[in-house]
Amino acid sequence: METLRPPDQTSARIIEAYCELLESPALRLRFIRKAVARCQDEGVGQGSKWPLFDRFRLRKIVVEELVPLLPAESTVPMPVRLAMTAYRFRVPIYAVSAVASVGLVSVIAYLAVQVVLASYPVPADSIVPPVATAAPAVAGATDLPQYAPEQIWLVEQGDGYEVYSNGARILTEFETDGPPRRYFAFPKGATSPDAAVEHTATPKGIVYHTSQSHIAPFKEEFNDKLQTSARALLEFVSRRRLYNYVIDRFGRVYRVVRDEDAADHAGNSVWADAEFEYLDLSGGTIGICFEAEWRPDTKLAPDEINEAQIYAGRVLTAMLRSKYGISDAMCVTHALVSVSPSSRLIGFHMDWARAFPFAAIGLSDKYAVENPGVALFGFDHDGQFDRAIGEMWPGIPLAERRLAETALATGQKDVELRRDLQLRYRSFKSWLSARDVEAGNGE
Ligand SMILES: [Zn+2]
Structure with missing residues (x-):
């Protein structure tokens, strides 16, 4: 028995749409019957593997059945002419559509993969390159496998600014010079400082600071004050040559002391990577200062x-690491490296003693690294320090465990081992002083 149901809903809609071109209900009914019958006979609208091609065939049926029913004097309506044209050019249209679909699907798949990748935290070791000279992590730290080199280059340089390919934008209005870089790398565990390797010009690491400025609330009504305090800080830092970079409250990055010159930022300090130990880090590291007041409960918030x-810290770090081949292991905060030779305690300066957003900056957590001040040079920590940081850096007990193991192995008391390590520190310091190495006393 004949049915008026078209093969599928899309075909039904198309046939009904063309019905509108006929005025008489009788003609419409005739048209529908004929079109549906032909669809069934010719297998159109039966879930073809090539749906677009199927639509062309449907339109051919529609046109062929519709045109004889149109009034003789009328011209063929535009939709019908379009359908006829589409059918005539069905093969090229189909080919172009197929190619475009494949392209579109590829683009969507590529973007989806990018979005998924971007939503994962970037492992510290994959953000920037170590180059051939990059050293692995300190023992006990998160291991840093090979990172994929990322080339970041200077895109544009103008009056007072530089733009880099990763979005870093550096303002140079306050740029100044300082003493040329000169620093020494002591092979890990060396007993004599004479084993040191001298370096110049190229920085080996980055030390992050806060300005400890008392700053206005981060609100629009304080805009002028925020601007004024940033300029005052920059003028002060430039005059005193305190940091290589300052990041103000609006995320603007200013270069102050040029990269190839040492800023007076790290004072008495120690750090290490897997191969070398470093003392007095101003000479070998870039100092980056965030305009902020650090407290133990400092967090990521508009007012802090x-x-x-x-964001500025992240792109600046990536740019510097790319430019100088700085390893993740050598990117650390001031509190983590700062020591007091007179009291033999770590944490003389306390900026970023907690809450530095290592992951957000694209780095591994250095609070978790076996602390070189304790493990290699026998520095201690007191109750005041412990209270200030609230929660012990995991790297301190790690370092203390290593000291205990070494003491056990050498048959020394813990206190004797620490004293020997302190003597080692002092001999390295005297050796450096004899070579007139700049040892700054910055914040
Ligand atoms: Zn500092």
């Missing part, structure tokens, strides 16, 4: 360290 600053 804000998102614009973190």
Whole structure:
């Protein structure tokens, strides 16, 4: 028995749409019957593997059945002419559509993969390259496998600014010079400082600071004050040559002391990577200062360290690491490296003694690294320090465990081992002083 149901809903809609071109209900009914019958006979609209091609065949049926029913004097309506044209050029249209679909699917798949990848935290070791000279992590730290080299280059340089390919934008209005870089790398565990390797010009690491400025609330009504305090800080830092970079409250990055010159930022300090130990880090590291007041409960918030600053810190870090082949292991905060030779304690300066957003900056967590001040040079920590940081850096007990193991192995008491390590520190310091190495006393 004949049925008026078209083969599928899409075909039904198309046939009904063309019905509108006929005025008489009788003609419409005739048209529908004929079109549906032909669809069934010719297998159109039966779930073809090539749906677009199927639609062309449907339109051919529609046109062939519709045109004889149109009034003789009328011209063929535009939709019908379009359908006829589409059918005539069905093969090229189909080919172009197929190619475009494949392209579109590829683009969507590529973007989806990028979005998924971007939503994962970037492992510290994959953000920037170590180059051939990059050293692995300190023992006990998160291991840093090979990172995929990322080339970041200077895109544009103008009056007072530089733009880099990763989005880093550096303002140079306050740029100044300083003493040329000169620093020494002591082979890990060396007993004599004479084994040191001298370096110049190229920085080996980055030390992050806060300005400890008392700053206005981060609100629009304080805009003028925020601007004024940033300029005052920059003028002060430039005059005193305190840092290589300052990131203000609006995430603007200013270069102050040029990269190839040492800023007076790290004072008495120690750090190490897997191969070398470093003392007095101003000479060998770039100092980056966030305009912020650090407290033990400092967090990422508009009134504390804000998102614009973190973003600026991330792209600046990536650019510097790419440019100088700085390893992740050598990117650390001031509190983590600062020591007091007179009191033999770590944490003389306390900026970023907690809450530095290592992951957000694209680095591994250095609070978790076996602390070189304790493990290699026998520095201690006191109750005041412990209270200030609230929660012990995991790297301190790690370092203390290593000391205990070494003491056990050498048959020394813990206190004797620490004293020997302190003597070692002092001999390295005297050796450096004899070579007139700049040992700054910055914040
Ligand atoms: Zn500092």
